[in-house]
Amino acid sequence: MTHETIQQKLFALYDGPLSEQERKLVEGHLAQCPSCRKAIAQWKAVSARLFPPQTFSEAAEDFFVSKVMTRVRISTLEAGKFAWGVILRWALPLVGSAVLAGWAFFSVLPDTSFYSAPSADAAFSSYSSYASASGNGMMQASYSPDEIAP
């Protein structure tokens, strides 16, 4: 292996993913090459200063866990509230509108049949009942003054 090839493998050695054979080759080269040793040592120094190991006390960890679990519980509750919110915001007005529409359809709309012409059957049955009630089968004017007067 040339010096250039080894240089490419230097960080692989540092990171760990080298085969046993490659590792031996690179380590053998490192033992003889001051510039490669310097490159690795320099990187180790940079890494140690810029990425120091993180330490957290057990108490800090406990506090963190309790905070997260509280938030999880709150978010679960909020999820339930959200469902009720959707029901109150959308479902109730929808149901209310449907009831109103139904009431309008069944109560208000039949009144408008007053303005439409009666069917022949309805007119006939109405006349027959009127004639039988008056006794002679002849159509007579029997309106009371109340019915005529406005």
Add this chain to the structure above:
Amino acid sequence: MRQYHKKVMGYCLSMLQNHTEAEEAAQDIFVKAYRSLPKFKGNSTFSTWLYRITTNHCLDVLRKRNRRKTYSLDALVEEEGDSVHRLFSSNPVAAAQMENRDLAGKILSTLPEDYRIILTLREADGLEYQEIAETLDCSLDAVKGRLSRARKQLQENLRHFLRENDVYKEE
């Protein structure tokens, strides 16, 4: 949750560079993961899935947070040159101090977002190449290439400090 708290929190800290925001983000991530648990199909490992959520969440936070200050290399050298010198000084005690985290964050923010992510996943969280590829949804070759470019650029950005202080001698 305890098993992953340190990793998620560390990743958020490296990405967001602010302890309060990182903790808030980590909480959001665990709540999000808890809610999305039924969607986890087991196609990847749980930690990869969690890292994916963490990466996306941190990116969302960074994108929403317009006020976040990224440092240009020149501005960093001008404003924090002495501190960077101290960070890479040969005094290991001074270099290990907690207040250096802020400075480390500023140095990392001179890198493009994708370089910062991949370096954090590899260096801070110690993910294997394959895990990084699954987390970032890219190929192994892409991981190797991006990681190599990220390291090169970071070392290039720090070359004055590294050369002057010869930190590698102590390692």
